[in-house]
Each structure stands twice: as C-alpha cells, then as structure tokens.
Amino acid sequence: MNEAWKQWEGQVADGKFHLREYLGSSERGPVFLTEFGEQEPQRAAIKLIPADPQDADAQLARWALAANLMHPHLLRVLQTGRCQVGGARLLYAVMECADEDLSHVVLKRALTPAEASEMLRPVLEALAYLHGKGLVHGHVKPANIMAIGEQLKISSDGICAARDKNGWRGNRPSVYGAPEAGTRGCSAAGDVWSLGVTLVEVLTQQLPVWEWKGQEEPELPKAIPAPFGDIARQCLRRDPQRRWTLAEIGARLDPDAPALGKLKTVEPRLIVKPLEAPKPPAAPKPMEAAKPTVAARPRPAAKAPNASPKRSYAIPAIAIGVAALVAIFAVPKLLNRGPEASPEPVASAPETPATQPKEKTVETSAPAEKLVANRPASNDAAPAAAVAATAPPKPAMKKASGDVVRGAVLHQVLPDAPQSARDTIRGAVRVGVRVHVDASGKVVGTDLDSAGPSKYFANLAVKAARNWEFTPAKVDGQNAPSEWLLRFEFAQDGTKVTSVQAAR
Numbered sequence: 001m002n003e004a005w006k007q008w009e010g011q012v013a014d015g016k017f018h019l020r021e022y023l024g025s026s027e028r029g030p031v032f033l034t035e036f037g038e039q040e041p042q043r044a045a046i047k048l049i050p051a052d053p054q055d056a057d058a059q060l061a062r063w064a065l066a067a068n069l070m071h072p073h074l075l076r077v078l079q080t081g082r083c084q085v086g087g088a089r090l091l092y093a094v095m096e097c098a099d100e101d102l103s104h105v106v107l108k109r110a111l112t113p114a115e116a117s118e119m120l121r122p123v124l125e126a127l128a129y130l131h132g133k134g135l136v137h138g139h140v141k142p143a144n145i146m147a148i149g150e151q152l153k154i155s156s157d158g159i160c161a162a163r164d165k166n167g168w169r170g171n172r173p174s175v176y177g178a179p180e181a182g183t184r185g186c187s188a189a190g191d192v193w194s195l196g197v198t199l200v201e202v203l204t205q206q207l208p209v210w211e212w213k214g215q216e217e218p219e220l221p222k223a224i225p226a227p228f229g230d231i232a233r234q235c236l237r238r239d240p241q242r243r244w245t246l247a248e249i250g251a252r253l254d255p256d257a258p259a260l261g262k263l264k265t266v267e268p269r270l271i272v273k274p275l276e277a278p279k280p281p282a283a284p285k286p287m288e289a290a291k292p293t294v295a296a297r298p299r300p301a302a303k304a305p306n307a308s309p310k311r312s313y314a315i316p317a318i319a320i321g322v323a324a325l326v327a328i329f330a331v332p333k334l335l336n337r338g339p340e341a342s343p344e345p346v347a348s349a350p351e352t353p354a355t356q357p358k359e360k361t362v363e364t365s366a367p368a369e370k371l372v373a374n375r376p377a378s379n380d381a382a383p384a385a386a387v388a389a390t391a392p393p394k395p396a397m398k399k400a401s402g403d404v405v406r407g408a409v410l411h412q413v414l415p416d417a418p419q420s421a422r423d424t425i426r427g428a429v430r431v432g433v434r435v436h437v438d439a440s441g442k443v444v445g446t447d448l449d450s451a452g453p454s455k456y457f458a459n460l461a462v463k464a465a466r467n468w469e470f471t472p473a474k475v476d477g478q479n480a481p482s483e484w485l486l487r488f489e490f491a492q493d494g495t496k497v498t499s500v501q502a503a504r
Contacts, residue, residue: 004086005030013092014083017046027493029090036078036094044078045097047157051082051089062164063093065135066156073126075146075153093157098146102202106142107487108500111202113225119145119202120253122152123195128246128260131188136162138186140194141176142202162187175207175427179238189240192249196235203228205450208236212426227252406501407473407482410441414495415460415488422492429454429490431461434502439479441470449485461488473501 006022008030013019021033029049035041049059060080067077079094102119105111111119123145130137137144137159144155163185174181178193200208203224210218218236220229231252234244244252250260432449446465451458465486472479483502488495 008032008085011085013046013048013085013090014081017083017092017094019046019085033097034094043097044094046092046094048083048085048090048092051091056082056091059091062160063091063157065161066159069130069133069135069156069159071126071129072151073122073153074129074156075148077156095157096148096153098148098153100147101143102145103142104498106202106205107498108485110205113203113228116199116203116228117253119152120199121250121257123154124246124250124253124260126154127188127191127195130159131191131246132261134162135159136164136186136188137191137194138164139174139176140191141174141198145198160186178240179212180240187240188246189243192235192243192246193240195249196232199228199232199235200224207427207430208232209453210236405474407437407441408471409468409499410471411467411469412497412499413464413467414497415457415464415490417457417460417490417495421456422490425490425492427491429457431458431488431490433461433465433486433488435465435468435484435486437470437472437482437484439472439481441472441479443468443470457488457490460490461486464488 005025008019009022009032011019013034017034017036019032019034023031023033023045025031026047026049029047031045031047034044034046036044052059060082063077063080067080070076075098076096077093078096081092083090083092123140127137127140137154139155139158144158146153146155174194176194176197178187178190180187181190184190197208200206200220204221206221208218208220210216215238217233217238220232220236224232231244231249234252235249237243246260250257429452430450431452434447434449435443436445436447438444443466446462448458448462468484468486470482470484473482474480485500485502487498487500489497
C-alpha cells in the first residue's frame with residue numbers, strides 16, 4: 001500500500017493540508033509531512049486513516065479528547081477532521097512532527113542504564129497525567145516514544161478512556177499489549193505492562209518471552225541492569241492487580257525523586273476549525289483619521305515553534321536533577337553515544353512512529369519512528385497497515401577521515417513466508433541480519449545479528465537478505481565496501497523490514 005500512498009504526495013487534505021512528503025505508515029494508514037498554521041506555518045505530520053462508518057465518529061471523539069490535553073511530554077494533536085484523498089474517504093489528525101523515535105535508536109543499539117533512566121521518567125510523568133484523568137495511552141512502545149528538539153514525548157493520537165475496547169478496534173493483539181487487553185480493553189495496568197515490555201526491549205534489544213494462553217510469568221533476558229530488571233518483572237505480572245503502579249515504578253527508579261505529577265500543565269482549547277486569517281484593523285473614526293499618524297516600528301516575526309527543527313538523530317543529554325522539578329526533562333543524545341551511524345529505515349512498518357529527515361524515507365509505526373519524521377506518532381499503528389518497502393533513501397554526506405558518501409538501498413527483497421507459517425505467530429518475530437556489501441554494491445556475506453525465537457523465520461530472513469542490492473558507498477570519490485543491518489519483523493498480516501548502514 002505504501003507505493004499507492006506515496007502517490008498522494010502533492011495532494012491536499014481538507015482543502016488546506018498539503019501532503020508534502022510521505023513519511024511512512026501505521027497499521028491503519030499513511031503519514032505525511034505537512035504544515036499547520038496560516039501566517040507562520042510550522043512543520044507538522046498528518047495521519048490519515050479510512051473513515052470506517054461504524055467507528056468514524058468514535059475515532060474523531062478520541063482524537064478530540066487528545067487534542068484537549070496539554071502536557072510537556074505528550075505529542076500535541078493540533079487538528080482533526082474528515083477529508084477525501086485519491087477518492088478515499090478518510091479521517092485525519094494533524095500532529096506535532098517529531099525528529100526521532102526510540103524504535104530507531106533501539107534498532108541500532110541498546111540504551112545504557114543512564115539513558116533508560118532519562119527516558120523512563122518523562123514517560124512515567126505523561127502516563128501519570130493521563131491516568132489521573134481516567135485515560136490510558138493504550139500503545140506504549142518504543143515507536144511511540146519520540147523527541148522534538150530536546151523534549152521527549154509520547155504519542156497521543158491513540159489515547160482513549162479506560163476500558164475502551166474500541167481503542168483496539170481492527171488491531172491484532174500487539175506484542176506490547178497486556179494479556180487481558182483483548183477482553184477487558186485498555187487500562188492503566190495495561191499501560192504498565194506495555195511499559196515493562198518497552199523497558200526490556202530498549203535495554204536488551206529483545207522482547208520478553210511468554211505465551212498468550214499460558215499462565216506463567218514472562219521470561220526476561222538475564223542481562224538487565226538494576227533497578228530495571230526489578231521494575232520490568234513487576235510491570236509484567238500476568239495478574240493486573242499485582243503489577244506495580246506508576247508511583248511504585250518511579251520510587252524504585254529514584255527513591256529521592258519527587259512524586260509523579262508535579263509538572264505544571266495547561267489545558268488548551270480544542271482546535272476544531274482551521275486557523276482563521278487575522279481580521280483587518282477597524283477603520284479609524286473620522287476625528288482620528290484627520291490626525292497624523294506615526295508609523296509603528298516593525299517587530300521581527302515570531303518564530304513558529306518547530307518551524308525548522310534541527311534534523312538530528314540525537315538529542316543532548318541533560319542530567320535529571322533538582323531543575324527537573326520546574327523544567328521539562330531533557331532527552332539524551334542517544335545515537336551520538338553509540339559507535340555506529342544513524343539508522344536509515346527504508347521500509348514501512350506499523351510500528352515506526354512518524355518523523356524523518358528529508359533525505360531519508362522512513363517506516364512508521366512512523367518511530368519510529370520517521371515516528372516518527374520526520375516520524376509522527378504511530379499508535380499501533382502509531383497510531384500506527386500492510387507493510388511494503390518504501391523508496392530507498394537518498395545518500396547523505398558525512399565527514400570522516402575523508403569525504404564519505406553513504407550508500408543507499410537499490411533493491412530489497414522481502415522474505416517469502418507462507419500464510420500458514422504466519423498464522424503460527426503471536427505478536428511478531430524479529431530477526432536481525434548483518435550484510436557485507438562490496439564496492440560494487442553486491443552482498444558478499446551475511447551474519448545473523450539476532451536470530452529471534454524461530455530458526456525457520458531466521459533462515460527466510462537470511463535468504464532474502466542475500467538478494468539485496470545497494471548503491472556503493474564512496475570515500476573520496478571512490479567506491480567502497482559497506483555494512484548494513486537489516487531488521488525483519490514477521491507478523492500474521494505481513495513482513496516489514498528496516499535497514500541501517502553501519503558507520504565506517
């Protein structure tokens with residue numbers, strides 16, 4: 001579907017939102033780069049989903065609910081409505097456009113304990129804010145944890161009332177979803193479960209192992225540093241009543257930190273109509289018209305927030321200290337701490353929220369992921385869609401010992417997994433394959449970076465990876481070999497793949 005969606009670039013939704021660039025897709029529809037505002041437009045992401053007659057009004061109501069929320073760690077929903085694009089009847093939500101999502105960081109490397117701590121506290125704050133209002137997030141996962149500038153935020157377009165089963169309408173059980181979510185709907189305890197799964201993944205690049213129909217507690221990777229191993233185990237109790245509360249998680253993370261919910265928030269007014277053009281000044285009264293006037297000194301135009309955010313896959317690290325009581329928690333420069341280059345997703349995925357740099361084409365479940373943009377938030381879908389490969393990213397210039405031009409994906413092959421095999425999957429099976437590319441762009445070797453739980457699907461991923469082709473990397477104008485990490489994710493409804501070129 002993403003090839004069809006990409007053809008929507010250049011069209012206009014609801015007569016005012018230009019679909020500038022296809023950023024990726026969620027499991028329900030595409031996400032595009034757009035602008036919001038008339039006088040001083042700011043960069044934004046617009047998510048489109050089919051207007052299901054049975055759920056359209058309820059979906060718009062959920063988005064309206066999210067648009068009325070304001071928290072420093074919640075991605076803002078700016079405007080919602082109905083539209084037609086390419087002959088399809090759609091619903092849309094215009095949101096802040098993120099610079100990066102956590103799923104693309106984890107694709108490359110695990111977080112350090114310090115980074116995980118800096119990530120976890122803002123997420124706890126945002127969830128505490130929602131739970132305090134009787135709301136739940138419903139889709140906590142790395143692709144929905146994003147950064148805008150130096151702020152960490154979680155997606156908000158999937159927010160719903162507690163116990164709202166329609167929040168999962170049309171979605172298969174998520175690998176991040178709690179065991180009871182399918183029958184009881186979304187809940188605060190379900191958010192805690194999803195947070196536990198997310199914490200395990202960002203620290204180990206692995207998911208907990210457990211059976212949907214079983215009764216045993218999930219099996220966690222052994223190498224989880226304290227206190228996160230304890231936190232994850234208490235989040236992943238099968239019995240929702242036995243799971244820790246957000247307050248207990250916060251206390252275990254840092255016993256000396258203030259209680260959650262101390263951040264000041266402002267309740268905005270819901271935007272239900274396009275911004276109106278400023279009204280012309282009233283005509284002067286007759287007596288005033290006769291008076292000479294003095295030309296006002298022009299003031300510099302105010303800079304629209306996020307109008308030109310710095311495109312970077314890293315966010316400066318700021319220690320969490322006493323200042324955190326009165327300021328927004330900062331996000332660490334996650335990728336700059338790693339040994340490799342920034343990830344370049346090249347295939348769409350339900351779980352990459354929504355923003356990405358212009359020189360790259362991203363998957364979203366957005367995430368990340370161009371969540372995340374430039375990737376917007378994708379709730380599971382990121383809100384966040386059948387999976388197909390996106391166009392290969394354009395080569396990006398990078399300085400090293402000499403002038404380096406990074407390669408790009410020229411041809412990619414998805415594993416040929418029969419539906420009978422997919423039907424055995426619960427959640428998703430993830431396989432990482434590292435490919436060695438020679439100076440001509442051909443794959444000359446493959447290694448399993450992470451085999452996942454199934455040798456069958458791992459073999460399919462390796463076989464597909466051997467047939468990929470790339471444009472050669474260049475060093476000082478000469479073709480050079482390169483190395484790529486391909487991450488395949490198999491699910492019952494399809495396969496997605498993301499590629500990352502390793503740094504030289």
